[in-house]
Amino acid sequence: MTETSFPPKTQIFDAAVIGAGIVGCAIARRLVLDGLRVVVLERAPDILDGASKANSAILHTGFDAPPGSLELDCIRRGHEEYLEIRDRMNLPLDRCGALVLAWDEAQEAKLPELVAQAEENGVTDTRMLSRAELLAAEPGLAPGIRAGFRVPGESLIDPWSAPHAYLLQALENGASLLRGCAVTGGGFDGTAWRLETTRGALRATHVVNAAGLHGDRLDRLLHGESRFEIRPRKGQFVVFDKTAARLARHILLPVPTATTKGIVVCRTIWGNLLVGPTAEEQADRDTAALVPETLEMLVAKGAEILPALAGEEITTVYAGLRPATEEKPYRVETWPGRNAVTAGGIRSTGLSAALGLARHVSGLLAAGGTPLPDPAWPVMPMLAEDGPRDWQCPGNGGILCHCELVTRREVDQALSGPLAARSLAGLKRRTRATMGRCQGFYCSAALAEASAGRLARPMTGPAGIPADGGHDD
Known part of the structure; x- marks a missing residue:
């Protein structure tokens, strides 16, 4: 069939x-x-x-x-x-491993319990770290860090x-x-x-x-x-430019609470750095609206953990819903x-x-x-920043998305086969096209031409203008 x-x-x-x-x-x-x-x-x-x-x-x-x-x-x-x-x-x-970080006395007091829980759960390679050891492992951490422990297997x-x-x-x-x-x-x-x-x-x-x-x-x-x-729980994220990835060697985790794992700071496999998510209950199951004040809070939270983030550019923001009950x-x-x-x-x-x-x-x-x-x-196809990429290989048809180095061949392959992309969002997830610094400003026209007749909703409207600015997430 x-x-x-x-x-x-x-x-x-x-x-x-x-x-x-x-x-x-x-x-x-x-x-x-x-x-x-x-x-x-x-x-x-x-x-x-x-x-x-x-x-x-x-x-x-x-x-x-x-x-x-x-x-x-x-x-x-x-x-x-x-x-x-x-x-x-x-x-x-x-x-890369993760660091669970304590920033105040109450959080520090919970660390032994979390390490014991990890041991009970079969994760036996965690190690408590002093403030000096944490700063040696992550020199960019704010000086207010008190203690933490490392979980090597988090990736x-x-x-x-x-x-x-x-x-x-x-x-x-x-x-x-x-x-x-x-x-x-x-x-x-x-x-x-x-x-x-x-x-x-x-x-x-x-x-x-x-x-x-x-x-x-x-x-x-x-x-x-x-x-x-189902009680939808919204999570908002801020994604910083790839120059910010140098600021974090590990996944930086907070001490979790009873309801949430908390706000994380970490690199992405594509070379960016993200801060998030929030945990906001809502009734709407289909729309995850971005809230400027919340995004500003995330930016400030990131800078509290890694002060140098305050000088970094933001590439994009996004939000999703988790099916909590x-x-x-x-x-x-x-x-x-x-x-x-x-x-x-x-x-x-x-x-x-x-x-x-x-x-x-x-x-x-x-x-x-x-x-x-x-x-x-x-x-x-390999999309990781440090992996062998198609743009390095001959016969790739040239680069369509220069921010993420996505080739014409990668786009064509994503639009064909038994699991061909049927939406712009699906094409983005398969290739990273339009997800870079310009957010599709320069590559949307080329992508619209390459995807013509192959998406459930075309990228261009009657006037040839990219629908939703090139985004349909």
Whole structure:
């Protein structure tokens, strides 16, 4: 089945995964590798368009996860599997480590408890550092730093090439993807599900709800009830220019609170430096509005931690929503007798936990299948700042986006194949085009020409002006 077609009424999939965010992509991959016929349904024009489009891009070890929790188990297993597959899929990894920093007496008093928690969670290589040792490790820290500890295993990754790789592997091994396909209803007849969608009806023996910010609504639609309530939590970020990356060698973490991991300062895999996120509850599930006063607070907070940031240019700001619920734990629910699993409430650690969560969901689903003996393995384009890039290779068609050194060949490849970009946001996530210093000012015309007729919404309007200034995030 091609993506533009719809499955015949006689076809019954082994599993339908609803939602193509990070978690849904990982689950689809695992089910396909387990030998199931899988269809992925995504209501947006492209994948990763909900909570997954904005995060801190950190691969966590689980050192501060609740001991004994499903979240901890999934993070540890996900972290381990990412390290196992990343070379084969050409996924980047910056093993920079993290520093947990205490700035006052109360925070300093919590450090031994956090180190003990890390030990209990199996992260045994942490080390307490004195003020002098912290300043030696991070000379740019403000002089008010008191103490902290290092977590060597915390790393930086590309938050979008990883889930793209997961879903692409599923597609290359037989999965089907339907984008622009919202689920509008469904029912289980004791043997299989009939799902009603905006593109027609299809059947699947098992269903996985990975709908993120709309997970509770989907449960009510399919099961008549939801066992949790999504309470969207907005996170705003400030991204500084690449010249600022020299100011931080580690991921700089605050002492966490009961409700949030707090504001992080770290480099990105693409050579920038970011500060964020905030943690703001709101009712709106679809719009993460930027608030100037909050962004100013983030800039000031960054300068409190790294004073030299005060003199650095800001490249961009962005915001995203996390699918928090009324309770902190993951809300992974089975529906006995209905061949269904819900993976809900996957908040800020979803990127790290996705692969582990996929294995857990597969076990809960118990859909059978014979594992693929020799699956295809996609190789992803390298976008990391310090990796071998396409602009360095011959025959690349020239550079279209000079800020991020994106070539014509990279754009063409992102617009083709089984997981071709169908939106400008999707093209950006696959290539980094328009994400640099000029934010698309110089490259939008070339990108509009290259993507003509290939996006769900063209980059240019009737007057030839880039829609939304070249942005649709």
